[in-house]
Amino acid sequence: MALIVQKYGGTSVGSIERIKHVARKVAEAKKQGNDVVVVVSAMAGETNRLVALAQQVSESPDERERDVLLASGEQVSSALLSLAIKDLGCPARSFLAHQARIETDKAYGKARIKSIDSTRIKRALRDGEIVVVAGFQGVDEEENITTLGRGGSDTSAVAMAAALKANVCEIYTDVEGVFTTDPSICPKARKLDRISFEEMIEMASTGARVLQIGSVELAMKFAVPVHVRSSFTDLEGTWVVEEDESMDEVLVSGVTYDKNEAKITLLKVPDRPGLAAQIFSPISGANIVVDMIIQNASEDGTTDLTFTVPKADYKKALSLVEKTASVIQAGGVRVDPGIAKVSIVGVGMRTHAGVAAKMFQVLAREEINIQMISTSEIKISVVIDEKEMEHAVRVLHEAFVEKQGNL
Numbered sequence: 001m002a003l004i005v006q007k008y009g010g011t012s013v014g015s016i017e018r019i020k021h022v023a024r025k026v027a028e029a030k031k032q033g034n035d036v037v038v039v040v041s042a043m044a045g046e047t048n049r050l051v052a053l054a055q056q057v058s059e060s061p062d063e064r065e066r067d068v069l070l071a072s073g074e075q076v077s078s079a080l081l082s083l084a085i086k087d088l089g090c091p092a093r094s095f096l097a098h099q100a101r102i103e104t105d106k107a108y109g110k111a112r113i114k115s116i117d118s119t120r121i122k123r124a125l126r127d128g129e130i131v132v133v134a135g136f137q138g139v140d141e142e143e144n145i146t147t148l149g150r151g152g153s154d155t156s157a158v159a160m161a162a163a164l165k166a167n168v169c170e171i172y173t174d175v176e177g178v179f180t181t182d183p184s185i186c187p188k189a190r191k192l193d194r195i196s197f198e199e200m201i202e203m204a205s206t207g208a209r210v211l212q213i214g215s216v217e218l219a220m221k222f223a224v225p226v227h228v229r230s231s232f233t234d235l236e237g238t239w240v241v242e243e244d245e246s247m248d249e250v251l252v253s254g255v256t257y258d259k260n261e262a263k264i265t266l267l268k269v270p271d272r273p274g275l276a277a278q279i280f281s282p283i284s285g286a287n288i289v290v291d292m293i294i295q296n297a298s299e300d301g302t303t304d305l306t307f308t309v310p311k312a313d314y315k316k317a318l319s320l321v322e323k324t325a326s327v328i329q330a331g332g333v334r335v336d337p338g339i340a341k342v343s344i345v346g347v348g349m350r351t352h353a354g355v356a357a358k359m360f361q362v363l364a365r366e367e368i369n370i371q372m373i374s375t376s377e378i379k380i381s382v383v384i385d386e387k388e389m390e391h392a393v394r395v396l397h398e399a400f401v402e403k404q405g406n407l
Ligand code: ADP
Pocket: 008, 009, 010, 011, 012, 041, 151, 172, 173, 174, 175, 177, 178, 179, 180, 181, 182, 183, 184, 207, 208, 209, 210, 211, 254
């Protein structure tokens, strides 16, 4: 007998029919003798609908109340799924975050899980119940409702699996696993049987929304076996696992893209120590995550500083930067929300030279202009015009995945 955590994403619980189908899958896992904890997302489209509602009421909605609103999507789906399971004759019980004792920090909209007290859930399991947990939500130490960031139910599921020392965390979604690139924009994408934690972290952090980055970090830290698979078929999906030697033979495991960033440039910043700190401190103080940064010194003693922030935060970042720019007497501020980041990821890059050069050649051949570049040990990212993004993904996928290996 095993303890299984199953997470169902928005499309998988997107209609009453789908919820009934999930209930049958869950009941089947229970009938096979397993203890089953299910983590659910809101029904497809619901979180977007709630985001839009908040926006209609207030241009910059209060973060606490916004989280109370957004968390309601998962309250609905967890209750509906419990009802559907009970209807099949299996005992089931839904748990909201405060009942499942999922405690987070206070960062509304992007909270991190600090602890889970699983006593009540273990009791329900001992009583033979199927436990259905509302994903995406937590409570801070003052019992305010928090949410974990878009895609956060993945993290709820892995955290639950870690807390319960589950044998597996199954992430059920609308694709058959983790693909070499997003199958919705590249028909030649193929499913990976296995991917290392490190590669999956890079893929998630560069835009592959199939798993939220925090979920993969937790899975790696607590050695939770994660199996990403489709809720529509019974096929084996992708296992996210520890890296092994056979993995470095593949140069590039995946191509990712991210349209959710905007670029801000400060022109003619005086070239003095301390200015970068002065520019970025208010931004980090506002809890805005800066991704890429480029600084270019010019001969007149000033520098241009370009960086990217999430599109959702760029207006806030812009107003902070404009304030700093006038204090430090910079030459001006430009913003460009029409950008995209395209990345290639693979542990094989550690041991092979020439990957970046080939990436730039492929883009040059297509006359795609590179605006920014950043690299890590196993990833190369470029910022390009948003309009060229899908084309860039396809040509990079063709060069590195379809014609694998030859530099
Ligand atoms: P869920 O609602 O189940 O959490 P998401 O929409 O969050 O599903 O994530 C699944 C989607 O992620 C897929 O439909 C796919 O379009 C997208 N995706 C992006 N990159 C990848 C990738 N490399 N592999 C698989 N899916 C990907």
